[in-house]
Amino acid sequence: MPRVDVFFGGVGATQPRYSRGLPCIFLRWMGRIFILDVGEGCQESFLNFKLGVNAPLAVLISHAHGDHILGLRPLLQTLSLNGRKRKITIIAPAFSRDSVLDGLAAYNYPVEYTELASEEGMINLLDVSIKYVRVPHAPFSYAYSIETPSRVKLNPEKLDSDKIRGADRKRLLEEGVVEIEGRKRFLELYVKERVPGIKVTYSGDTLPSHRLASLARGSDLLIHEATLSTKDWEHNTETPHSTPREAALCALYSKSRLLVIFHYSVRYRHVYELLEEAKRVFPRTILAERGMRIAISGRKERVFSIIYGFEREL
Template sequence: MLDAGELCQGAFEYFRLSHNSPLSILISHLHGDHVYGLAPLIESLQLAGRKTPIEVVGPLGLEEIIPLRNIAKANFTIRVIELSSPEGVFTIDDKEGIRAVYVQSPHSHVSYSYIIETKEKIRLNGEKLQREGIPGRLRRRLIEKGYVRFRGRQYQLEDFISEKIPGLKIAYSGDTLPNARFGAKSYRADLLIHESTFAFQDREGREEVAHSSASEAAYLARLAKVNVLVLTHFSTRYTDLSLLLEEARLIFARSILAQKGLIIEIFVKRPRLIRVIFPPPST
């Protein structure tokens, strides 16, 4: 979960997620619209009978906003990780090969952007493995360790690779001014979720506000050569968001607006296939 705004617990019901689904919550910064849903979410999971641990990652001070009563009452472990360095990497799921890269972002408070990555998929040459007589039970070990010993001989992984497919890569800006460092780490991301608080034309006189415009988000998406840009975090001054979308698409055509119920499916294959499913129009 990327940030925990108010009523975020409703996403579990909306998308029909199990209350015991694996869960890591990455908090960009400690402004209310990004964390006020954290305590209610933990309480909702407790009431639903969750048993599996959750992990919450964010800036220093994160632990103070999770009431002790929530931790004491929970039937599951709540692990809190506070980030203190400007950038780095941490593991989300070692078994599944999921990690997150973080980089500090220019905002009015200490804030982080995240890039979530999965390890690449390796496809082996089955015919060559069969010719060498390497049994199926050793093939996973070959991928995981890079070599296997069989019948007194050592076999190297690189001798049996038929294809490498890049892993999943999702970049999330949080609240930020345009940040070249984040853009560099987002290079060729499948999905870039970037704040677009203003239209560029409305930036004048708001230079002190540490947010990005739709065109700035689109320009970063183009430079980073991402596949799809999702614009989010819109100022309430806009009742019609088409202005922001049109502004972004002039620079980066594969831009869409974040909205409740939006589903983006990414198929890790060659060529990449990304399917966007928009929610039905509200009546």
């Protein structure tokens, strides 16, 4: 059964206030770890969640504002001190290399750094398809969606009756067609069940964006920033962020199954009013909390299990 675990290492904005930490979210699939932004304190969360010092690891950076990147070097240092040997891949916006990696010490493992400059695109990393789109915030800001591979279950009786065995079954799955005794056999005839991959979309910081809503289409989980309430936004129209209502509209338009809002302004000591605002538009919304984990599983009907973890103060 497919399963993805999402760990919320940091969920605040700008400064690490009220035990929220700064943006840093881990996604784990089949032992591989994808880190969505690396705010300060990321390495501590990585160790608290026991994600595995030598796990296959890719870092996706949404943009080069300090609250999203300043935890990278401490993370790399901590992994090195703990004996990591395996390569780390970093995907980040154009022109970010200097501010992210400046003065980076040599570690025990290679670091591969790729900068994005196109409006949208797709990368395959650690057997997972990652799509990205540019979003309106800082110059070169990106949102990402991570989708695990879909699976196909074949009908064994039908395969047997058409004498498709062993290596031919593998080829049928990989190539979609196989030739048996001079006849072409097509995959579609033998599919018993298709299990869709699990899709998680991460907004980074952004103004409301149609492009992001289309990236997020059909997501199991949409993690969307919600910096200011609509009421407070009216006095801060210069701020290139979203309100909870706008995050909820994105979840609604994209037909996402669950919305998690995060990146709360430090002006809010308590953020339940942000949750209430989002839920008026999209009831399946929850607040991100530092230490929270969400397990997504299930074939077609997804099951979400939420565990609250090492900090609880909203």
